[in-house]
Amino acid sequence: TRVERLLAMGATADQIARIHAPIGLDIGAASPAEIAVAILAQAIQAFRLRGLDSKDAAA
Template sequence: RLERLAAAGFDATATGRIHAPIGLDIGAVSPAEIALAILAEIVSSLRGPRRKPA
């Protein structure tokens, strides 16, 4: 994917912002579990860095 994006004119800064849990071995056995992992990545990106416990 990164090679195709580079060939299309995207630089390393742009492609470095890609977040994707796809391809991680999370031990999922169903499409629902894979979807959950993708949604977790989206929420993590939206919420920013984790807060430290008080």
């Protein structure tokens, strides 16, 4: 139903395909703090894989 709602709101199939859900690396997180680490780890991974590290931003 999420995809249907996003399509109805005007999102394209390509935009929807970029969504990572559920978010977080599979590290076996159990506590809220571990879940937060898993989410931040995935955000950092996506940031680095796109080549947007601080050296690129300064150039």
